[in-house]
Amino acid sequence: MRLAETVTFGGGDLERAAYLRAQPDRLAEALVGGVVLPLWRGRVLFDAVAGGLALLPPDAPLLRDHPPEIFLGLSGGRAHFATDLSGWSPDAPAVATGGLFDSGRQTHPDLPESIAFEDLRGRMADLSPTEAELAATARGLLQWHSTHGFCAACGGASVMAQAGWQRNCPACNATHFPRTDPVVIMLVTRGNSVLLGRSPGWPEGMFSLLAGFMEPGETMEAAVRREVAEEAGVRVGAVRYLASQPWPFPASLMLGAQAEALSDEITLDPVELEAARWVNREELVEIFAERHPDIRPGRKGAIARFLMLNWLADRLE
Numbered sequence: 047m048r049l050a051e052t053v054t055f056g057g058g059d060l061e062r063a064a065y066l067r068a069q070p071d072r073l074a075e076a077l078v079g080g081v082v083l084p085l086w087r088g089r090v091l092f093d094a095v096a097g098g099l100a101l102l103p104p105d106a107p108l109l110r111d112h113p114p115e116i117f118l119g120l121s122g123g124r125a126h127f128a129t130d131l132s133g134w135s136p137d138a139p140a141v142a143t144g145g146l147f148d149s150g151r152q153t154h155p156d157l158p159e160s161i162a163f164e165d166l167r168g169r170m171a172d173l174s175p176t177e178a179e180l181a182a183t184a185r186g187l188l189q190w191h192s193t194h195g196f197c198a199a200c201g202g203a204s205v206m207a208q209a210g211w212q213r214n215c216p217a218c219n220a221t222h223f224p225r226t227d228p229v230v231i232m233l234v235t236r237g238n239s240v241l242l243g244r245s246p247g248w249p250e251g252m253f254s255l256l257a258g259f260m261e262p263g264e265t266m267e268a269a270v271r272r273e274v275a276e277e278a279g280v281r282v283g284a285v286r287y288l289a290s291q292p293w294p295f296p297a298s299l300m301l302g303a304q305a306e307a308l309s310d311e312i313t314l315d316p317v318e319l320e321a322a323r324w325v326n327r328e329e330l331v332e333i334f335a336e337r338h339p340d341i342r343p344g345r346k347g348a349i350a351r352f353l354m355l356n357w358l359a360d361r362l363e
């Protein structure tokens with residue numbers, strides 16, 4: 047698919063400069079003229095006035111007790127780092143709201159009111175490609191560190207290494223690397239129609255493409271066929287890869303595929319799906335225009351929406 051890398055979280059220009067990860071002296075030098083992206087409990091720091099990420103100078107008051115340990119890479123001639131402020135407890139916690147993401151803004155006493163920690167899912171479609179890549183990388187790495195403090199081989203406490211890109215176990219010398227879990231997400235088509243489903247707990251009326259985690263020993267194509275058969279009872283023939291999207295909530299890589307259905311009768315797995323239905327192109331146009339009587343579109347920035355809009359526009363090649 048020619049436009050594959052125009053998906054949200056794709057097409058950034060971050061140079062990861064892995065050779066610097068093992069050179070703490072050079073990283074310390076690079077930090078002086080660099081910038082830091084702070085995260086707090088999975089939320090990313092955004093600047094409502096300037097728009098986009100709030101990248102702070104390393105001597106910002108907010109960072110005085112939090113030297114950035116994670117080196118993200120180089121962009122625009124500057125080194126970019128990330129740091130985790132999750133240990134901080136606010137006096138006035140932001141009010142969480144329901145829906146697909148938390149829309150609360152968490153401000154901090156060391157920062158102006160216009161700057162706040164926010165759920166990346168609510169802001170991802172507003173970021174430049176490189177900002178989105180920085181945020182996805184930082185969130186994915188920090189989430190991994192926060193849930194992988196112990197060695198999977200011996201159970202001992204592990205320590206961060208390689209500027210955040212590795213964890214080492216001092217007890218058994220095992221090395222551990224950040225995880226990325228592949229998920230297939232499929233545009234299942236049959237003639238003029240596409241198969242949409244909704245999971246229990248989604249906002250009312252929202253439907254999207256079917257998706258599921260790949261299992262060990264599977265190709266992407268086999269995973270697409272298995273998931274569609276399990277969830278909706280539809281048989282699938284030809285499968286082809288379209289585009290991918292990093293999805294750091296917490297650690298997925300979405301693999302977008304087009305799949306040709308060989309049957310159209312739907313048999314639901316009620317554990318996975320609350321409803322599924324075929325939707326033709328004309329209806330899909332109404333859904334995206336928010337004029338459909340009972341289906342709402344999925345979130346902006348997600349690869350499902352990207353694939354459906356490109357299918358409608360005949361731009362999957």
Ligand SMILES: [Zn+2]
Binds near residue numbers: 197198202
């Ligand atoms: Zn170990």
